[in-house]
Amino acid sequence: MTETKLDVREIPPAKRHPKIHEAFDDLESGDTLVIVNDHEPKPLFYEMQAEVPAFDAENYATERRGPTEYVAKFPKKE
Known part of the structure; x- marks a missing residue:
């Protein structure tokens, strides 16, 4: 189980969610995507x-x- 870090603060807002989804x-099952953002990513959580069925x-x-x-x-289900 590994963590992949993605700092999206410098990415234009319209391109953030597609980059995060990609x-x-x-990720492999059981891995986690760690997002660094300039605001709480609640809308992304709900999305x-x-x-995304694999989202834990x-x-x-x-x-x-x-x-x-x-x-x-954002962990991925095992």
């Missing part, structure tokens, strides 16, 4: 929960590390 799809929503976690830094873990 990175998540590339993943509704549209029960083990999703987020942490605010500063005014413009949120770190969220």
